[in-house]
């Protein structure tokens with residue numbers, strides 16, 4: 001069983017604010033932490049500049065990986081937004097999920113005043129929702 005992904009309210013807000021700012025384009029980023037507990041959010045540019053796909057800037061991705069190593073954190077999550085659709089992985093998201101150990105978080109802005117975040121594991125094309133716990137800071 002996959003663990004419920006845990007993050008703080010302020011960390012969820014960083015992703016939601018980024019999603020709202022980037023709207024109508026998808027935004028993306030990385031989450032550092034240990035196991036299923038987030039400790040740091042790393043927004044990255046979406047070099048696709050698209051409203052239906054995302055691709056993290058490889059240079060930023062590299063810099064984040066170095067920071068994670070220095071701070072003894074793991075890459076535990078990858079997040080992106082869905083400006084118009086539900087917070088579930090698209091066929092493209094599933095096909096391009098190259099990190100079986102990472103949690104995939106999706107922020108849906110389908111209701112702009114009520115963003116929804118959900119967490120998934122995507123392993124060999126199989127999607128399972130893991131649950132998400134947002135804790136008070």
Ligand SMILES: [Zn+2]
Nearest residue numbers: 082089090093
């Ligand atoms: Zn997506």
